[in-house]
Amino acid sequence: MSLSASDLSSHEAQHDADSLEPVGTSGIAGLSPTKLALRRFRRDKLSMISFSIVVLYVVAAIAAPLLVKLKVLKPNTPHSDLLDVNQGGIPLGKFGGITWHHPLGIEPGLGRDVLSRLWLGITYSLGIALSATILAVLIGTVLGIVSGFVGGIVDSVVGRIIDLTLSFPQTLMLLALSGTMVGFLGGTLHIPKGENGNTVQAVYVILVLALFGWPPIARLVRGQVLSIREREFIEAARALGASKWRIYFKEIVPNLWAPLLVYFTLTMPAYVSAEAALAYLQVSVKPPTPTLGNVLTDSIAYSVSDFEFFFFPAALIAIIVVSFNLLGDGLRDALDPKSTN
Template identity: 65%
Template sequence: MSEIAVETAATVTGPVVSKSPTQLAMARFRADKLSMFSFYVVVFYVIAAIAAPILVATGVLDPFTPHQDLIDEQSLPLHPFGGISLEHPFGVEPRIGRDSLSRIWYGISFSLSISVLATLIAVVIGVVLGIVAGTSGGWIDAIIGRFIDLTLAFPQTLMLLALSSVAVAFITTVLNVPEGPSAQFVYVVSILGLFGWTSTARIVRGQVLSIREREFVYAARLLGARPGRIYFKEILPNLWAPILVQFTLIMPAFISAEAALSYLGVSVRPPTPTLGNVLTDSLSFMSDNFTYFIIPAVLIALIVVCFNLLGDGLRDALDPKSGR
């Protein structure tokens, strides 16, 4: 051994610790301050959403009780800045006087529930069709590709407006879902999930086209593995990173979509609050009670931006070819 090698070996103190790809990805993610801030904001929103029904059941939050004594003759809050006070930190709702903090907090729970369930439906459909299309190829891939194109070309907004009453009636009568907010909730989740899977399917298909050429897939086929095993035992475990990133990027899109559907009148309707219908209701009082409009608008913008930044951070951290 040369003298340089001896000196170099002598300077090494302690064992060399190897890191797994997951540990390396987590280290890259923690080094990104903006992604970590977004992660903490998202965790805060999730905890608030989980706690909201408990706080409503225990009486800490009261999103339904009117306070007409806090409303003047013009249906506006008596106190300035939308009726903000120690008792009502976000003010009170115009015309009815319900507590804005309680309604917005409870609305976060409904909006996140809608987006999470719809995202799960979209991701499951997209992953299954993407894996089948990428692995099978041929006419199966062509049919799934044309189905994706047909779904993208479908006039979703127009059909949502035209079929909302019929679909809600079907959900109520056939699926035995209680009429009202529950049926509207199921309708919005179903529509967002059934029309939001196309981007996931295309991304998964592109990843599968690369993975299916690897040796372990060939080995599974030579050993007589059935297509189902190849799909979900060999290929799916290698797709968790793009699926996780896609999940965090679809959720904010569905939160914004729920707000848009509320504006069109086909989402969950008051008195059950969501961030979308609270924001929609505030548009009528934007000039007279700007506080009532700006608070839900800022909350929606913040959660959408943070989910997008979290998705971008995860994508950079999980990509071993990242330039970090």
Template identity: 60%
Template sequence: MTASPVNEREPESAQQAADRRAASGPASKSPTQLAMARFRKDKKSMAALVIVILYLLAAIAGPILKLAGVLDPFSSDQDAIGPDALPSGKWWGITWDHPLGIEPGIGRDVLSRIWLGLTYSLTVALAASVIAVLLGVVLGIIAGYAGGWVDAIIGRLIDLVLAFPQTLLLLAASSVGIALLTDTFHVPAGPLAQGLFVILVLGLFGWTGTARLIRGQVLSLREREFVDAARLYGASRRRIWFKELLPNLWAPVLVTFTLYMPAFISAEAALSYLGVSVRPPTPTLGNILKDSIQYATGDFMYFFMPAFLIALIVVSFNLLGDGLRDALDPKGDR
């Protein structure tokens, strides 16, 4: 008896493969892919993301353009200043050489100063946000997981930090804090010491909200099965904190960071108005806005541009934070 030949399977065509995939149902998506899909549907958040990226790229390009000689925030053009200390001409000194005009009384290029001011302001806000988020996340994880007396001590520390009047502390201790940085830690005097002092105060007094948020999240996560499994396998506390719990906290951490940035940008502007932040001639958006107030009627462009840029970046970061919060919450009502 002869064996019947085995029928070889004919190769599957592209159309047949497509029909088979369609018949098998839609491919499953990860939570990250679902969150990104929800975020892309939010037009306001996408527009805010584009604006934030443009701000960050401009802040990075500022020092490069200054080194290349394209931006010159310190040179004075006294010939363009009229007898009333305002820019000569009817358009606030706007020319091809000075697209946003010149600074009243001194004659420095407004575009160069605002561009470099954006770099300094975003650097201060970014560094302070990183410090606040790191402190809040670490202390929140420890308090939520350890509980007991550790949680109580961190809770009282949060209450103590919240009890300090931050603005009053900055005003009262600015000279002492800057002198401590320059004399003890040998930080170069001037803009670096002034900016570092503001960064430390904003970061060291701004972490409490993150710590409370993360603590609440960890209180629910520490009872989950994957944490119990890590304990049974003998994982150390540090591994459980940063290898098991932290990857499940990235969503609130990311949202918190995007909400810290506008708060600290506004805080830097307010502190510049009070004379505590980086002082002229080093430009920040805050001290440019402070100097421009006295010329608000005579040189509107000089007053409008820093105010507009501060308002736009604050609104953009807030919209971005709201969009991320909605996208990362699968139970949120869209």
């Protein structure tokens, strides 16, 4: 059967229209915003490298207590026979006593294995930072949602609380209240003190970091809620008679997870650094329980005579902080690609 001229021209026009269809449109159209964000994140090599490093640290932190119980790691075992007593307990050999049995050397003075102490220290440092971050995000999210959604006098009261909290000098308050609050937590609330009082000391550090760290999160959430509450789906939920709690948790919170996730990954490294600073001020967990902060503090006295002992904890903290910051930047760019323009 032959085609007429009109049929042939229609066939050619359809072929030309099909050839002008954007490449890859059909593949992208069926993807959800979450899958699009994951695709953008996976294409960022630097973000994937930082994500891999963060996962490695988390796995190491989880595995450390088990390895200590199995006696693979021996963070508190002294090796006095590997120290030069004539030079003030400096490790024998080169590079801080690095050997196959002690890949990062041994600690001057006591002779404890540096790798074991740093590995277990990751567990305590990340545990403190993670607990403080979760608590700060929880407090800030709740107060930010209530402040932004309810408004009026509630918004004003929460705003003044934020201003008052930010006006306190955090480090000075932490030092001044250390003795009183640690005694209160251990005596009144009956929190177990643990080895050398370190359990109650860790709880105190977590509470202080969280109670002084929630205001920026509350301000972030409040701004997001002020924008979300004017959208159509919130008005529809109100018209259908949804309760405030349903609107909070079913309508608002799902739209906040992206900025909260980014803020979470940026707050974690800040609290790792804060724990190290507090250990130097003798407020955080104290030896023999290792944290990255108190191992670094112990190494400062040997920064010249045994530089390797000072270098390894400092480098480990730096890698953790940089990795979390790069991960946070990558998540922000993936979840909000317009922010890179």
